[in-house]
Every structure is written in C-alpha cells, then in structure tokens.
Amino acid sequence: MFEIRVLTPDDASIYRGLRLQALTHDSHAFLVDPDQYRQVPLETIQGQISSEPEGKFTLGAFQNGNLIGMCTFLRETHPKIRHKGKVVAVYVHPQARGQGVARKLMETLIERVRSYGTVEQIQLGVSHTQIAAQKLYESLGFQVFAHEKQAVKLADGYLDEEWRVLVL
Numbered sequence: 336m337f338e339i340r341v342l343t344p345d346d347a348s349i350y351r352g353l354r355l356q357a358l359t360h361d362s363h364a365f366l367v368d369p370d371q372y373r374q375v376p377l378e379t380i381q382g383q384i385s386s387e388p389e390g391k392f393t394l395g396a397f398q399n400g401n402l403i404g405m406c407t408f409l410r411e412t413h414p415k416i417r418h419k420g421k422v423v424a425v426y427v428h429p430q431a432r433g434q435g436v437a438r439k440l441m442e443t444l445i446e447r448v449r450s451y452g453t454v455e456q457i458q459l460g461v462s463h464t465q466i467a468a469q470k471l472y473e474s475l476g477f478q479v480f481a482h483e484k485q486a487v488k489l490a491d492g493y494l495d496e497e498w499r500v501l502v503l
Contacts, residue, residue, distance in 0.1 A: 337398040337436060339443045342405070344381035346395060349402045351380050357426035363464050363494060365424070366487065389451045394443055396427070396436045403431040406440045408448060408457070420448060422459040425468065437468075441475055449503055456502050462487070463495040477501045 342350055351372075358369040386392040389410065396404035404427040410420040422444065427436045448454050459477065461468050477499035486496035 337396050337403060337431070337434070337439070339394055339396050339439055341386055342384045342393045342395045344385050346402070347377050347381040347384060350384055350393070350395070350405065351375075351377065353402050353405060353426065353428065354380075354424070356428065357424075360429065361426065363487075363489070364426075364462055364468075389453065392447070393424070394440050394447075396431070396440055398431060403428045404436040404440050406437075406444055408444055410454065418453065418455040420454050420457055422457060425459075432467075437471055438475075441471065445475065445501065445503075454503060456500050458498065458500045460486075460496045460498050463497065469497070472499050475501065 355369055355372060358365050358367055358372055362369070384393045384407075387410075390412075391407065391409045393405060393407040395402050406425040407423050408420055409423060411417050422441070425437065425440070427440075445457065448457060457477075459472065460483075461472060478501075479497050480500050481498040483496045483498065485493040487494040
C-alpha cells in the first residue's frame with residue numbers, strides 16, 4: 336500500500352532523486368533535460384515544491400518510506416485566468432506502476448483543487464507517446480481540447496502533444 340501527502344521543502348532531496356529518475360527514464364515525457372536539472376540548486380527545488388494556499392502544491396506517493404510517485408498543480412496567478420490551473424511533472428517509478436499510484440495521485444489532486452471552490456478547470460498536456468497516461472486522464476474525465484503538432488523537438492524527431500481539460 337502507499338500513502339499520498341503534500342511534499343514540503345524538507346522533501347526536496349528525495350523529490351530531486353525521483354525527478355532525475357523520471358527525466359532519465361522517460362525523457363520523452365518531460366521537457367526538462369536531466370543534465371540541466373542536475374545543475375539546479377537544492378534551494379531552488381525547495382522553492383519549487385513549496386505549497387501556496389489555494390495555489391501550487393506537489394503531491395508525493397510514498398511506499399515503505401520511499402517516494403514512488405509525484406504530481407504538481409500550478410494555479411494561474413493572473414486574475415483573469417486564476418480560475419484555471421495546470422498539472423505538471425506526473426511520474427510514477429516503473430516498479431510501482433500498475434498499482435493505482437498515478438490514479439490516486441490525480442484523484443487526490445483533483446479533490447484538493449475542488450476544495451478551493453474557485454478553480455473551474457484543470458489543464459494538462461500529454462505526449463502522443465504516453466498512451467497509459469492518456470487513458471488515465473480520459474478515465475478521470477479530462478477531455479482533449481487541442482492537438483499540438485511537433486510540440487517538442489528532439490534530436491531524432493518531434494513529439495506531438497494533446498492538451499486536455501477537466502471542467503470542475
């Protein structure tokens with residue numbers, strides 16, 4: 336079994352480890368380069384995963400004390416689009432996949448955002464190569480609102496992305 340909780344700046348070191356694993360193992364799913372991320376100071380990561388009331392937060396899934404999954408919600412800050420937020424950096428360690436970790440992370444995120452009462456939609460982007468993620472998001476009610484061709488340029492080609500929204 337696993338536990339879901341909001342990460343704090345004290346979790347920065349273990350977050351960095353799982354994030355580096357994600358960027359290395361599933362490089363096509365993320366924009367950030369692992370070598371660039373290794374250069375990010377721990378203090379910067381602490382700031383990135385610090386929570387703001389009714390704003391940003393990062394959830395972690397823990398099993399036997401180990402961080403096995405994560406996802407981040409970023410609420411828009413401009414007043415005219417503050418009714419929206421984005422999900423980014425969703426990842427589950429390969430050995431923990433198939434256990435419902437990603438689903439529980441996303442359900443917890445959606446429940447927390449709904450509790451704010453002022454966020455009307457949650458958006459996310461997913462690469463066309465991430466079939467399992469697409470199926471998960473669809474099962475949670477996220478609907479495709481756009482397809483972006485050649486959204487990401489790689490050394491050996493391009494990745495398309497689909498953009499999804501969950502209206503709360």
